[in-house]
Amino acid sequence: MSDPERAMLLSVHPRFATAILAGTKTVEVRRQRVAAPPGTPVLLYATAPTMAIVGMARIASVQVASPGEVWSASRTSAGISRREYDEYMTGATSASGLSLEEPIAFDAPVPLAALRTAGAFHPPQSYRYLSGEDLRRVAAAAPGIEAALTGAVLAASAE
Template sequence: MSNNLLISVRPKFASRILSGKKTVELRRLRPKVSSGDNLIFYISSPDKNIKAISKIEKIVGAHLDVLWDEVKERASVTHEEFMEYFKGKDHGYAIYFSQTEQLKNPIKLESIKEIIPGFRAPQSFRYFSQTEMSNVLSMATA
């Protein structure tokens, strides 16, 4: 059974993901997902919507020096941004993704709250059940 991981990204990174320039997402904690699972992008304020879905290729965890060398061409961040994000950590994670599909109808936060009562946009990430995933995706095609 595949997992569905919803991650929050800022609009500037969302545009890099949608253009194909960014194909690695950085995280301070390792989510419980693996190759083939779904990666759902929630775009934070001011957009406040789900705009794209990708497939996870792999997750790599490493010391920051090693991780930077591995992801610097695909993460679409500067070394300064990378180090600031991981401030206070010596180890980080990279989620490699591909097959990014931009939703024809981005799903607004208000709409998500209608089908998932109590939904709050995650600071970092949250898991979607298969039912939640199906309900949300049906909104993208409506």
């Protein structure tokens, strides 16, 4: 990573965010290629109706392959049925399986409204990278998570 403070903001349905933070879902699948190195901090944005950053995790590894290969490798860890997976992957030629570790649920989720008071904030459709400035805005919106963010960023930049 050229920016040692870079982290990923990942939009997920609330039920998947809950499962990731509980440790029962350890692989998040995406329809496109994701190129993030191991150790990258991931902030979890739970989509509507929650609309808040609810916690974070760290990327352990990323598998980029065909949808069938990603399913074979992640079916017991993805937290979805084969039917849901196939519906989601319809038309995709490539898929990514993001193995996540070290989930941390925030005591108080950071709501979208609070994120927007700290500056322009737009949750991604799938994911996007956050710069150090973006992370500082998130920390400003929710001072209670600053220690977790700082720890994640420092750990990622030390790797």
